Amino acid sequence: xPKLGAEPIRRAALVKATIETVGEAGSLEVTVAxxxxxxxxxxxxAHHYFGSKEQIFLxxxxxxxxxxxxxxxxxxxxxxxxxxRLRAIVSGSFAPGSFRRETISxxxxxxxxxxxxxxxxxxxRVYQRRxxxxxxxxxxxxxxxxxxxxxxxLGALIDGxxxxxxxxxxxxxxxxxxxxxxxxxxxELEVRE
Amino acid sequence: xPKLGAEPIRRAALVKATIETVGEAGSLEVTVAxxxxxxxxxxxxAHHYFGSKEQIFLxxxxxxxxxxxxxxxxxxxxxxxxxxRLRAIVSGSFAPGSFRRETISxxxxxxxxxxxxxxxxxxxRVYQRRxxxxxxxxxxxxxxxxxxxxxxxLGALIDGxxxxxxxxxxxxxxxxxxxxxxxxxxxELEVRE
DNA sequence: GTTTTTGTTGATTGACGAGTCAATAAACTT
DNA sequence: AAGTTTATTGACTCGTCAATCAACAAAAAC
Numbered sequence: 001x002p003k004l005g006a007e008p009i010r011r012a013a014l015v016k017a018t019i020e021t022v023g024e025a026g027s028l029e030v031t032v033a034x035x036x037x038x039x040x041x042x043x044x045x046a047h048h049y050f051g052s053k054e055q056i057f058l059x060x061x062x063x064x065x066x067x068x069x070x071x072x073x074x075x076x077x078x079x080x081x082x083x084x085r086l087r088a089i090v091s092g093s094f095a096p097g098s099f100r101r102e103t104i105s106x107x108x109x110x111x112x113x114x115x116x117x118x119x120x121x122x123x124x125r126v127y128q129r130r131x132x133x134x135x136x137x138x139x140x141x142x143x144x145x146x147x148x149x150x151x152x153x154l155g156a157l158i159d160g161x162x163x164x165x166x167x168x169x170x171x172x173x174x175x176x177x178x179x180x181x182x183x184x185x186x187x188e189l190e191v192r193e
Numbered sequence: 194x195p196k197l198g199a200e201p202i203r204r205a206a207l208v209k210a211t212i213e214t215v216g217e218a219g220s221l222e223v224t225v226a227x228x229x230x231x232x233x234x235x236x237x238x239a240h241h242y243f244g245s246k247e248q249i250f251l252x253x254x255x256x257x258x259x260x261x262x263x264x265x266x267x268x269x270x271x272x273x274x275x276x277x278r279l280r281a282i283v284s285g286s287f288a289p290g291s292f293r294r295e296t297i298s299x300x301x302x303x304x305x306x307x308x309x310x311x312x313x314x315x316x317x318r319v320y321q322r323r324x325x326x327x328x329x330x331x332x333x334x335x336x337x338x339x340x341x342x343x344x345x346x347l348g349a350l351i352d353g354x355x356x357x358x359x360x361x362x363x364x365x366x367x368x369x370x371x372x373x374x375x376x377x378x379x380x381e382l383e384v385r386e
Numbered sequence: 387g388t389t390t391t392t393g394t395t396g397a398t399t400g401a402c403g404a405g406t407c408a409a410t411a412a413a414c415t416t
Numbered sequence: 417a418a419g420t421t422t423a424t425t426g427a428c429t430c431g432t433c434a435a436t437c438a439a440c441a442a443a444a445a446c
Contacts (some may be wrong), residue, residue, distance in 0.1 A: 004413060006423060026308025029222070031403060042425050047405060049295065104310060112305050114360060115219025115298060153350070153373045160353025165318065180346045183339075185289060187380040196442065199393060224433060240435060271402050 010049055011059070013039040018060040022065025028109050032056065057118055063108045064103060065127050070094040072134075083189065086138040089131070091187060093158050094178050104166045109165075131155055142189055150188050157181055195222040203242055204252070206232040211253040216295025217361050221302050225249065251312055254303045257296060264288040265327075276382065282324075283378060286351050287371050297359045304356075324348055335382055343381050350374055 017039035020029045036046040049054045061100050075092030077181055079085040093099075114121040135151035161180055164174040210232035210244030212224045222367040225246050229239040244247045286292075307314040325344045332340035354373055358365040 004422065010423090012334050028304065032405085033403075042428095043404085044406085044425055045423080048424080051405095053404070108308075109305060111356065111360070112220065112302060115301075121360070128357075128360075138238060149373060151378060153377055155355035155374060156357050157350045157377075158353070159344070159356060160349035160351070163304065163352060163356060164321075167304070167314070167321075180342060183342060184346055184350075184377060184380075187377075188381075190380075197392065203393090217417085225435090226433075236434085237395055237397095238393080241394080244435095246434065 002091070007049060009154075010039070010041065010045065013041070013158065014046055014056060015060050015063045018056055019106045021104055022057075022060070023105040026105050026109070027111060039168050049155070055115065057110070057113060059116070060106065060121070061113070061120055061123055064107060064110065065123060066100075068098050068127070069183070071098050072131075082138045082141045086135065086185065087182070089134055089138070090154070090158070090181050091178060094161075094174050094181075096174065099162075099172055099174050099177065101166075101172055104162055104172060108163050108166045128155065131158075135144070146188070153188075154181070154185065157184055181184065200242060203232070203234065203238065206234070207239055207243065207249060207289070208253050208256045211249055211294050212257065212299045215250075215253070215302050215369050216298040219302070221250070221306060228326070244261070247310065250306060251316070254306070254313055254316055256281050257291075257300060257303065258316060260284070261291050261320070262323075264291050265324075274288050275331045275334045277306065279328065279335070279378065280369065280375070282327055282331070283351070284371060285376050287354075287367050287374075289367065291353075292358070293366055294359075294365060297355055297365060303357045320358065321348065324351075339381070346381075347374070350377055 014035060017035045021035050021038055022028060024085065025034075031043075032046050033043040035056065036043040039046070068099065072089055072092035072095075074090035075095065076085055079088040110120060111124065114124045132151045132155050135154055136147050139147035158181060161177045165177060172177050207228060210228045214220060214231055218227075224236075225239050226236040228245050229236040232239070239249065243252065265282055265285035265288075268281040269278055269287065272281040303313060304317065307317045321370065325348050328344035328347055329340045332343050336343055351374060354370045358370060
């Protein structure tokens with residue numbers, strides 16, 4: 001009984017189910033059937049809309065990165081000074097929408113996917129470059145020439161805190177994650193000499 | 194033509210081949226046959242010695258963690274002061290033996306494996322705890338109460354730099370990786386107030 | 387010199403899973 | 417109302433792969 005206009009709903013449901021399934025399984029070795037079942041449809045329909053498992057994964061990854069970007073942009077919207085913008089980027093990175101168990105686990109898996117799938121690699125690089133560029137831009141007036149190195153350090157630290165959260169048992173501790181990254185930033189911002 | 198005493202040689206060859214194969218493929222989705230071929234034997238023999246693919250992976254992971262531990266211990270052996278020991282741990286983490294493309298990629302994949310395989314999880318936790326404990330111990334006399342947070346930060350940063358290296362194209366830049374982590378450490382060690 | 391242990395593999399089994407297809411049905415179009 | 421487009425699925429194909437097995441070979445033990 002086809003209600004028309006199902007496509008976008010189905011696609012969204014599949015993306016959501018993919019993140020959940022991969023997140024729960026902690027692995028990309030999940031079947032299209034599992035994902036489809038979770039999204040309330042047959043695996044044939046999933047293939048009908050996405051063509052391949054690969055495309056399903058890519059769509060899920062895009063969704064995660066888009067959400068992350070929106071989260072950061074949201075945090076950024078109210079900030080004006082360089083320092084407050086910097087802190088907004090950091091805290092946006094750990095916003096509740098992104099910093100959730102399944103999402104983090106899925107993130108880690110997509111990181112691995114980027115080693116194999118060129119398109120996934122490209123997506124991740126875009127995100128990394130944008131993040132670093134944002135950080136560098138705000139850091140420049142605060143730490144001058146060290147901006148590049150600090151931006152890279154911050155980016156790596158954020159990733160590190162993320163994947164450690166994937167492994168920690170229990171719900172990810174947003175406050176603590178934020179504290180670690182914030183302290184790093186605080187130290188770097190204490191201008192000397 | 195069986196030369197006796199083949200077992201340890203075969204096992205080592207399989208472990209090496211596993212790290213290489215996983216590292217090159219950038220994925221755990223490699224077949225036992227691929228690994229075995231690379232190690233110069235039939236897949237049946239691989240199963241004969243390890244029983245299952247899972248056990249092969251675990252042995253490879255143990256090997257990586259053991260090498261890493263040895264590398265750190267080696268760097269530590271010549272250091273005496275708390276600060277030099279701290280720096281030894283950090284630079285040991287990026288020793289040429291561990292900080293190599295395939296190894297890093299394999300590491301990342303084993304990180305993912307730890308989400309699925311309890312034994313892999315256990316191994317990784319042991320490594321993490323030992324690292325943090327070492328760092329904390331050397332940090333205590335230098336940064337006092339902040340030792341715990343700094344140790345966690347350092348651990349996360351090291352992991353972050355590692356996985357970023359897995360994704361960077363070209364050979365991993367040890368000097369740069371070291372520089373980032375060292376700068377973090379420098380900032381934290383600049384005692385104030 | 388026969389039996390046992392260790393090493394080794396080709397062939398096979400059995401399961402699983404991505405992707406396809408034919409068929410069915412409800413909407414929209416003309 | 418006939419035809420077209422969109423939605424949907426059960427059944428099937430085809431490939432892959434972990435794991436097992438039967439068999440063979442050489443060294444060691446007896």
